Amino acid sequence: MEQLVINADRVEDRIDRLALIGKISETGVCRLALSREDRLAVDVVRGWMEEAGLVTRIDAFGNLIGRLEGEIAHAPAIMLGSHIDTQPYAGRFDGIIGVIGAIEVVQSMVEQGIKPAVSLEVASFVDEEGCRWNKGLFGVRGLLGKLEDGELERTDKNGVTRRQALLDFGGDPEGFATSIYPPGKISAFLEMHIEQGPILESLNRQLGIVTGISGPLWWTVDYYGFAGHAGSVPMTMRRDALVGAAKVISGLNEISAREAENGSPTVGTVGSLKVFPDSRNIIPEHVQFTVDLRDIDLHLRNRLEGELRQLIEDTAREHGLRYEIREDTNSEPRYCAPEIMAMIREAAGELELDAPELMSGPFHDSLSMSYYCDYAMIFVRCKDGISHNPAEYSSKEDIAAGTELLYRTVQKLLRRQTEKATQNIAAKETSA
Numbered sequence: 265m266e267q268l269v270i271n272a273d274r275v276e277d278r279i280d281r282l283a284l285i286g287k288i289s290e291t292g293v294c295r296l297a298l299s300r301e302d303r304l305a306v307d308v309v310r311g312w313m314e315e316a317g318l319v320t321r322i323d324a325f326g327n328l329i330g331r332l333e334g335e336i337a338h339a340p341a342i343m344l345g346s347h348i349d350t351q352p353y354a355g356r357f358d359g360i361i362g363v364i365g366a367i368e369v370v371q372s373m374v375e376q377g378i379k380p381a382v383s384l385e386v387a388s389f390v391d392e393e394g395c396r397w398n399k400g401l402f403g404v405r406g407l408l409g410k411l412e413d414g415e416l417e418r419t420d421k422n423g424v425t426r427r428q429a430l431l432d433f434g435g436d437p438e439g440f441a442t443s444i445y446p447p448g449k450i451s452a453f454l455e456m457h458i459e460q461g462p463i464l465e466s467l468n469r470q471l472g473i474v475t476g477i478s479g480p481l482w483w484t485v486d487y488y489g490f491a492g493h494a495g496s497v498p499m500t501m502r503r504d505a506l507v508g509a510a511k512v513i514s515g516l517n518e519i520s521a522r523e524a525e526n527g528s529p530t531v532g533t534v535g536s537l538k539v540f541p542d543s544r545n546i547i548p549e550h551v552q553f554t555v556d557l558r559d560i561d562l563h564l565r566n567r568l569e570g571e572l573r574q575l576i577e578d579t580a581r582e583h584g585l586r587y588e589i590r591e592d593t594n595s596e597p598r599y600c601a602p603e604i605m606a607m608i609r610e611a612a613g614e615l616e617l618d619a620p621e622l623m624s625g626p627f628h629d630s631l632s633m634s635y636y637c638d639y640a641m642i643f644v645r646c647k648d649g650i651s652h653n654p655a656e657y658s659s660k661e662d663i664a665a666g667t668e669l670l671y672r673t674v675q676k677l678l679r680r681q682t683e684k685a686t687q688n689i690a691a692k693e694t695s696a
């Protein structure tokens with residue numbers, strides 16, 4: 265790879281230093297959203313932002329946002345970022361490389377003497393993980409005016425409301441309205457993140473270009489049969505709800521595996537099962553199980569959904585069961601902007617990096633941003649696909665390559681957005 269513009273040692277050093285805040289075990293981190301550790305980390309990251317030349321603020325939601333003012337006033341800004349809060353038993357990289365990498369991009373630009381024509385913002389979004397109050401993407405949804413009723417009254421497992429934690433953190437629950445971004449303030453969002461899966465490693469590639477974030481379809485399914493004595497009811501007379509569920513679990517696995525063999529990133533999972541009355545010598549009368557089905561191609565996912573419904577129906581008929589399907593979540597896949605993906609591809613080519621395309625199964629801050637502006641993501645390889653675990657690991661070289669790719673992509677995006685802003689000004693002058 266060519267000489268790097270970004271400073272790989274500085275990126276590594278900051279990752280190591282941030283990992284000390286909320287450190288657990290040798291390599292783990294526990295830095296829950298809006299905790300004391302989270303606040304300490306925000307102050308440290310804020311210092312780095314200012315060192316990079318960004319003007320910083322913590323908004324009413326608790327988001328840390330840094331801004332490098334562009335020369336064209338009022339042109340939409342380009343935003344980079346991710347999150348620094350973690351799961352209770354987490355590693356040092358999830359979200360963190362996206363924030364530190366974004367700061368590095370700006371700091372390198374300033375050191376190169378580059379003054380952008382359109383403004384750049386770096387966001388460290390508060391509470392992406394959602395583990396403390398069981399609802400994620402709080403900061404980014406707040407920024408975009410997408411919070412739901414009652415979110416401040418949710419309590420964590422110690423009975424602390426989000427409102428109280430936010431007040432202690434230095435946020436301002438009464439001032440949310442002043443922190444919401446109006447439409448058009450940001451033109452594009454870029455996020456670098458660890459893959460949290462094993463695909464790049466299996467392909468022996470450092471980086472990947474994300475095609476989109478697959479939306480999950482979540483169901484709760486109930487099968488109702490009839491209980492009876494396991495020793496006396498003949499097999500031909502049984503209505504065994506668990507046998508029905510077993511066929512569906514196995515069927516979902518076959519359907520998803522078949523598509524995966526055809527090259528799709530389809531994944532299907534039954535992760536929870538409840539059996540009633542749950543006794544070894546009673547035929548199961550009621551079984552409840554969950555379905556999680558994901559694919560980046562919504563047409564395909566819809567077709568598989570149809571197939572699964574048919575399987576549930578056929579199985580019910582075969583075993584004399586009644587069934588109910590409750591849809592808990594039906595999120596559509598959100599595709600990355602082809603124009604920005606092309607810029608990432610071009611930048612990767614310049615760096616002689618072969619960056620394959622892949623979809624994201626997990627969601628990220630980008631998912632919320634996708635409803636507001638164009639977005640794109642760069643994935644960095646992580647060891648054995650392990651994440652949300654102290655064993656999470658991405659190498660210094662891979663993170664440096666990702667940060668360099670982010671840097672080069674930002675330069676291309678800046679050129680494009682500057683052209684657009686200049687055209688807008690010209691058009692306004694003509695019409696005036």
Ligand SMILES: [Zn+2]
Pocket residue numbers: 347358359392457628
């Ligand atoms: Zn993350």
